[in-house]
Amino acid sequence: MYHIVEKRKIWFLISLVSILPAFVFMLWSTATRGQPLPLSIDFTGGTVWEVQFSQPVQPAAVRQVFVDAGYGDTTVFTVNNDFTAQIKFKPVDAEEKDRLRQALEAQFGPFEELTYRSLGPAVGREVSQAAIVALAAASILILLYIAWAFRSVPHPFRYGVAAVAALIHDVLVTLSFLSIMNLVAGWELDALTLTAILTVIGYSVNDTVVIFDRLRENFHRYRNESFAVVANRSIIETATRSIATQITVLLILVAILVLGGVTLQQFVATMLVGFVSGMYSSIFNATQILVAWDERSLFHRDGKKSVGQGAAATA
Known part of the structure; x- marks a missing residue:
């Protein structure tokens, strides 16, 4: 069996490197332009x-x-x-x-x-504020819904937190890509790009829930195995289907990116990067966060404990 969960230090490091450009760019943009993101006229007027x-x-x-x-x-x-x-x-x-x-x-x-x-700029500010509120509300609702959907397993709230964390990861990776493209090609955040980010959020949560659902089934099926082993098993059992589903979507996006013309280029490229990030975070981040939380360690440790012991220890 592949030991995906045990190598979470590598996966977390890759994610950190992927989202770092977004933070660096936002700090630089705030200092030089007075705003963290390069907003188009859809937001600035x-x-x-x-x-x-x-x-x-x-x-x-x-x-x-x-x-x-x-x-x-x-x-x-x-x-x-x-x-x-x-x-x-x-x-x-x-x-x-x-x-x-x-x-x-x-x-x-x-x-x-x-x-x-x-x-006018005032209308642009209202659109920006509405977009931020929509993203925050969506994250909270997703967290609460997943916590309720997984109420049959110990600590269901953790599943919601892990899903939202993966979601935020995908948004930051997408913003990292847009930051780089702003410096390279002058891309700006417009209404279509915001639509692409919201679409990425939906796909990211969908893939994460598929893995979590298998984890819930295996949690009751393999009660004598540690939580980390059950999580690893669940990822392996669902990863092939998740990757295959995403590849079909990615092929369509690549075709549109190549043949769709300049006006759709930024929109499609943003979704393409976001979908790849969503596929990655669902497999290599969301479940790893659950395991790290259960073991109270960001990185793998040799000590194994049964699922029942893990639940008792973290209760």
Whole structure:
């Protein structure tokens, strides 16, 4: 049998290295920019310009006009059909707007302006606060639900804490990736990226619960084995299915990343990294936290105790 639980020192170290860039970047960004994360205009405020062209357009081609003009954080989506585009970019004055209009007309011909409105910083702050509250509420509800679902085993609250810890790990790994990409390619946290992070949270918890559910079954089936051995057995029995399920999702994401174009690149890449992290944390972090808590040691120790003894000792 593979001794996954016994090597938790290695798994925890890998996780620490993976989330460290997020903390370093947030400290640096706070000191130099006044905010921990590189927020896009979805959160800081900006301009929304909806225009209708006389010919079908590709969002990537429209965005390139703004990138060439010096607005690299611009996002473009088609609305209803390929003739109408919604463009989000930083606030500009009337003269700069006319210059951008001329650039668009030179590339795509005359167009009709449907709407042009500004999103103020106050609205952006409200969106940011709502996102933080949503993440906090989701974490608390997940913790309470898992604690209730595993009430038939000793210390069910620990299962909820371990699941939320794995969830936070995946969010931090994703933020580490975004931090690196911000320095390399100027990526910023926008509404789509937030959607990707929330999706990652759901998948992370799903995989973790699958392993925990097998652990609950084996807990009653192998009462004479130590908690660490039962946990290790449960991981091995479910890891193949978890990895196979995730690989099918990852293949689809890779295909979209390669063929989906520039506008979806950041969204899909964020989910791709988050799903890989979720697969890792479910197998190598969540259950290890339970074992470390039971043995009262972050790292493996030679002393073995039965499940019954472990429950009595930690009661």
